[in-house]
Amino acid sequence: EVQLVESGGGLVQPGGSLRLSCETSGFIFSNYWMHWVRQVPGKGLVWVSRINVDETSTDYEDSVKGRFTISRDNAKNTLYLQMNSLRAEDTAFYYCARALVGGNYLLSWGQGTLVNVSS
Amino acid sequence: DIVVTQSPDSLAVSLGERATFNCKSSQNILYSSINKNYLAWYQQKPGQPPKLLIYWASTRASGVPDRFSGSGSGTDFTLTISSLQAEDVAVYFCQQYFRTPYTFGQGSKLEIK
Numbered sequence: 001e002v003q004l005v006e007s008g009g010g011l012v013q014p015g016g017s018l019r020l021s022c023e024t025s026g027f028i029f030s031n032y033w034m035h036w037v038r039q040v041p042g043k044g045l046v047w048v049s050r051i052n053v054d055e056t057s058t059d060y061e062d063s064v065k066g067r068f069t070i071s072r073d074n075a076k077n078t079l080y081l082q083m084n085s086l087r088a089e090d091t092a093f094y095y096c097a098r099a100l101v102g103g104n105y106l107l108s109w110g111q112g113t114l115v116n117v118s119s
Numbered sequence: 120d121i122v123v124t125q126s127p128d129s130l131a132v133s134l135g136e137r138a139t140f141n142c143k144s145s146q147n148i149l150y151s152s153i154n155k156n157y158l159a160w161y162q163q164k165p166g167q168p169p170k171l172l173i174y175w176a177s178t179r180a181s182g183v184p185d186r187f188s189g190s191g192s193g194t195d196f197t198l199t200i201s202s203l204q205a206e207d208v209a210v211y212f213c214q215q216y217f218r219t220p221y222t223f224g225q226g227s228k229l230e231i232k
Contacts, residue, residue: 035221037169044212044223044224044225044226045161045163045169045212045214045223045226046223047214047219047220047221047222047223050219050221059219059220060220061220062120062220095168095169099216103157103174103175103216104157104216104221105159105171105174105175105214105216106159106161106169106171106214107171107180108171109168109169109170110168111167111168112168
């Protein structure tokens with residue numbers, strides 16, 4: 001069974017940092033591109049970032065460029081999102097998702113972890 | 120950035136009737152050399168993550184009932200539920216994956232009439 005489990009969310013003050021993790025199982029992690037998508041509760045989906053299979057290519061949504069860093073550890077089947085200089089507008093559920101090489105539609109998603117940026 | 124706009128924002132349909140959602144991209148998302156439209160549809164039920172329904176604009180994902188179908192090309196796309204079931208109540212999102220940032224539509228909420 002394919003599983004993606006996010007962790008690392010929580011309450012953080014503006015300007016602070018968090019590191020999200022996405023532990024995966026049930027598929028060959030190193031064969032898939034991985035993505036982060038966020039959603040303010042009750043609102044729409046916003047694509048945040050993606051990484052290719054060997055970390056040689058990453059991409060970010062403009063509002064997080066220079067503040068967020070996506071990475072992966074293929075030996076641990078885990079995806080990460082380092083989030084620095086957090087702002088109130090970063091408050092959202094953060095989902096990790098996997099995508100096949102050659103087509104970045106999001107095959108399966110984790111349950112999400114909530115990041116709350118507030119003083 | 121490619122802007123993706125969905126319509127309607129909400130829709131109420133009777134059980135057994137057809138539901139249709141539209142998705143419009145601000146740019147052509149057909150990669151003509153391979154004849155593929157880089158558009159996906161997702162279903163999100165309350166308290167759950169999104170679930171992939173359709174990719175390449177018209178290919179159903181594994182396990183998705185055949186009452187769900189996708190169509191369209193270029194900039195205009197449609198998701199159709201041929202005969203609404205109670206479990207289809209959800210918000211439906213389309214997404215372009217032609218070019219980053221991989222933008223989503225704002226979502227269309229489906230309710231039972």
